[in-house]
Amino acid sequence: MKWMPTCRDATELASRAMDERLPLSSRMALRFHLAICENCTRFNQQLQEMRRLFREETAADNDTTGLAPEARQRIATELQKKLGS
Amino acid sequence: MSTLDANSWLADHGDYLFRVARRQLHSDELAEDAVQETLLAALTAQARYVGDASPRTWLTGILKHKIVDLIRRNVREVEIPRDEEGEEAVDSLFKQDGHWAEPLRPWGNPQAEAEMGQLRRVLDQCADRLKPVMAQVFSLREVAGMETEEICKELNITPTNCWVLLHRARLFMRQCLELNGFSKAGAA
Numbered sequence: 001m002k003w004m005p006t007c008r009d010a011t012e013l014a015s016r017a018m019d020e021r022l023p024l025s026s027r028m029a030l031r032f033h034l035a036i037c038e039n040c041t042r043f044n045q046q047l048q049e050m051r052r053l054f055r056e057e058t059a060a061d062n063d064t065t066g067l068a069p070e071a072r073q074r075i076a077t078e079l080q081k082k083l084g085s
Numbered sequence: 086m087s088t089l090d091a092n093s094w095l096a097d098h099g100d101y102l103f104r105v106a107r108r109q110l111h112s113d114e115l116a117e118d119a120v121q122e123t124l125l126a127a128l129t130a131q132a133r134y135v136g137d138a139s140p141r142t143w144l145t146g147i148l149k150h151k152i153v154d155l156i157r158r159n160v161r162e163v164e165i166p167r168d169e170e171g172e173e174a175v176d177s178l179f180k181q182d183g184h185w186a187e188p189l190r191p192w193g194n195p196q197a198e199a200e201m202g203q204l205r206r207v208l209d210q211c212a213d214r215l216k217p218v219m220a221q222v223f224s225l226r227e228v229a230g231m232e233t234e235e236i237c238k239e240l241n242i243t244p245t246n247c248w249v250l251l252h253r254a255r256l257f258m259r260q261c262l263e264l265n266g267f268s269k270a271g272a273a
Contacts, residue, residue, distance in 0.1 A: 006183025008175075015252040019226065019233040042189040046259050049192060054227045057205055065107070066100030071117040076095055078121055082128050083091065
């Protein structure tokens with residue numbers, strides 16, 4: 001990677017940094033780029049915002065959907081079969 | 086100490102397990118399969134239940150494995166999609182010289198601005214718009230919080246492919262959220 005990554009390269013690094021610790025050279029390259037690039041700084045913040053929203057939303061469990069009646073019946077039947085065997 | 090009563094599992098935890106599975110599998114049908122397989126596996130395994138976790142936590146632990154099994158079975162070969170979510174779609178987000186094609190708009194405070202139900206709908210819609218493999222890898226990482234190493238191993242994909250999938254999924258998710266009211270300018 002060139003010493004100064006393009007925005008496209010920087011999004012790749014920012015994404016990967018969400019998953020693992022980057023090697024020092026990549027970390028520096030990303031930091032240089034973010035220091036001068038408003039869009040990529042925003043991208044980086046929004047990646048973290050997305051993660052937070054997805055995890056909080058899931059933990060909140062304010063979802064009221066559930067199994068469809070047919071699916072519930074099907075599963076109940078399978079369980080009974082197994083319980084009876 | 087908790088005790089198990091297999092007869093009440095479906096009534097007490099069926100909907101909950103379905104919702105957890107639905108959010109990671111992005112398919113009602115697969116989520117139903119996951120619930121069924123979880124409860125059947127739980128019947129077999131109930132002798133090993135020691136009662137230090139609540140039945141729901143115990144069942145959710147089994148569900149997690151079933152979800153990964155189902156994804157694995159469903160995507161026999163995980164290929165990097167070549168069509169509209171492939172390289173070309175990423176190309177369209179950037180100029181030739183690697184700069185963003187469009188400036189990114191700041192997000193408002195989606196939590197304050199949207200009802201929780203609305204927020205869930207937008208998150209779900211955007212995740213559903215991704216290709217299934219991409220949505221599932223994204224969800225295992227961002228929703229379930231699995232480590233990429235674990236995801237790669239379970240789905241038998243190379244770390245490089247995993248990063249490419251996650252990078253694209255994040256680019257597309259971000260764009261979709263912005264187009265659906267996350268940006269200040271577009272907020273309802």
